[in-house]
Amino acid sequence: MKNEYEKMLADIACKVWDNPEPGFCEFESARIQTEFLKEQGFTVQENVADTRTGYIASYGTGHPVIALLCEFDALYGLGQNADVSEYSPNGKEMGHGCGHHLLGTGVIGAGLLVRDYLKDKESGTVMICGCPAEEAGSGKAYMARDGIFDDVDVAFSWHPSNFHAIATGSSQSCIQCYFRFHGIASHAAGSPELGRSALDAVELMDIGVNYLREHMESTDRIHYAITNSGGLSPNVVQAEAEVKYLIRSTTNPKCKKLYHRVIDIAKGAALMTGTTMDVIFDEGLSNTVVNFTLEDILDACFKEAGVPVYTEEDLAYAKRFYDSYEQPVTRDQLPAYVKDKTKLMQDIKTSPICSYYVETNHSDVCEMGSTDVGDVSWVVPTTTLNTACFSYGAGAHSWQWVAQGKSSIAMKGMLKAAEILAMACEKVYEDPSIITKAKEEFKERLDGETYECMIPDGIAPHVL
Ligand SMILES: [Zn+2]
Numbered sequence: 001m002k003n004e005y006e007k008m009l010a011d012i013a014c015k016v017w018d019n020p021e022p023g024f025c026e027f028e029s030a031r032i033q034t035e036f037l038k039e040q041g042f043t044v045q046e047n048v049a050d051t052r053t054g055y056i057a058s059y060g061t062g063h064p065v066i067a068l069l070c071e072f073d074a075l076y077g078l079g080q081n082a083d084v085s086e087y088s089p090n091g092k093e094m095g096h097g098c099g100h101h102l103l104g105t106g107v108i109g110a111g112l113l114v115r116d117y118l119k120d121k122e123s124g125t126v127m128i129c130g131c132p133a134e135e136a137g138s139g140k141a142y143m144a145r146d147g148i149f150d151d152v153d154v155a156f157s158w159h160p161s162n163f164h165a166i167a168t169g170s171s172q173s174c175i176q177c178y179f180r181f182h183g184i185a186s187h188a189a190g191s192p193e194l195g196r197s198a199l200d201a202v203e204l205m206d207i208g209v210n211y212l213r214e215h216m217e218s219t220d221r222i223h224y225a226i227t228n229s230g231g232l233s234p235n236v237v238q239a240e241a242e243v244k245y246l247i248r249s250t251t252n253p254k255c256k257k258l259y260h261r262v263i264d265i266a267k268g269a270a271l272m273t274g275t276t277m278d279v280i281f282d283e284g285l286s287n288t289v290v291n292f293t294l295e296d297i298l299d300a301c302f303k304e305a306g307v308p309v310y311t312e313e314d315l316a317y318a319k320r321f322y323d324s325y326e327q328p329v330t331r332d333q334l335p336a337y338v339k340d341k342t343k344l345m346q347d348i349k350t351s352p353i354c355s356y357y358v359e360t361n362h363s364d365v366c367e368m369g370s371t372d373v374g375d376v377s378w379v380v381p382t383t384t385l386n387t388a389c390f391s392y393g394a395g396a397h398s399w400q401w402v403a404q405g406k407s408s409i410a411m412k413g414m415l416k417a418a419e420i421l422a423m424a425c426e427k428v429y430e431d432p433s434i435i436t437k438a439k440e441e442f443k444e445r446l447d448g449e450t451y452e453c454m455i456p457d458g459i460a461p462h463v464l
Pocket residue numbers: 097098135396397
């Protein structure tokens with residue numbers, strides 16, 4: 001990559017790191033990126049799918065159309081001083097603990113390289129998709145629901161990681177919602193018979209769901225948080241109470257079924273307590289449809305590009321963060337799809353940062369956790385790449401990831417991702433049979449099913 005690009009990209013990533021913002025409120029981050037992209041000759045469409053901060057920056061004309069998925073939101077509770085290898089809050093409410101300042105900027109880097117490639121081509125379009133609210137908010141799901149990816153041939157994404165690898169495997173479908181119970185307040189000692197407790201309903205619902213656990217699939221997950229316990233006075237029968245649920249399963253249809261079983265339990269809790277109940281839908285994500293054809297393209301490009309070259313200084317820097325994490329990485333924590341776990345364990349023991357391209361076996365096994373990339377993968381063949389931007393040890397959503405976010409190793413991982421994504425795009429433009437093959441595989445995997453967004457039509461992008 002040209003030196004001038006590297007400097008511009010590092011500058012953007014650092015500016016976004018300096019301005020960590022929550023989902024659908026990434027105004028400064030989106031402004032920094034869209035202004036740059038306009039200067040670089042991209043046509044920018046803002047506020048896509050009514051997301052406020054979502055944007056599409058396009059370059060080129062006609063097919064093939066390739067979407068590159070960019071993210072830029074941050075996480076609460078992770079304000080941390082840069083480069084300090086011990087817990088050191090910087091007073092900010094948020095921090096880039098998932099490396100999305102790198103993610104978005106790396107995609108922009110790939111976009112610049114693809115733009116240069118497309119300059120003298122007759123046909124071919126690259127769409128940099130600025131997708132807000134990945135951590136909370138389901139930004140891409142709204143964009144997919146709105147048809148943003150309908151005319152796209154293939155989509156690529158990447159994510160900062162502790163490893164240089166292809167991100168294979170599926171992810172869980174999920175629904176997040178609130179159950180709000182309404183009862184009748186009364187003096188808890190003097191006239192309890194007149195009261196109807198919304199807090200009782202929340203407790204009975206949680207107990208009911210905890211009994212449900214024995215009768216659901218082992219890969220289903222249900223989590224909850226009591227968001228309103230009804231107040232601080234035990235001598236009042238609590239008239240209002242609320243519990244937030246996150247329900248996950250391996251596919252959209254299974255997730256919807258599980259969601260309805262949880263609703264039935266909530267209805268039962270309302271009936272038992274003489275209260276009424278509302279379900280307030282918050283967000284929903286689709287499972288990921290894998291695409292081995294595109295994984296093979298990224299694999300070939302990664303092998304060709306090689307991993308970043310680290311200086312002694314980089315390694316000493318990574319070692320400080322590696323040493324800050326006391327939990328040893330064990331073999332059984334490594335993803336099942338890693339081809340040679342012995343080699344990877346050896347690297348983890350001898351190097352503070354991933355020093356080689358970790359080959360993986362194709363996997364369509366559903367990993368625990370969800371991402372809104374899943375929604376894009378239901379509309380268009382989609383694959384994600386990982387590059388190591390951080391030392392071994394602490395994983396995503398840690399202060400260590402925030403602290404390393406402006407470092408030389410983070411930038412090297414980001415620039416490598418940009419290079420590989422651009423190489424993959426060029427391969428697709430040069431050989432459209434890749435698209436045909438990827439689409440055939442996609443069709444086969446959907447097996448007649450079509451994308452149905454997990455978020456109902458009446459729900460708009462929102463911050464709760
Ligand atoms: Zn994250």
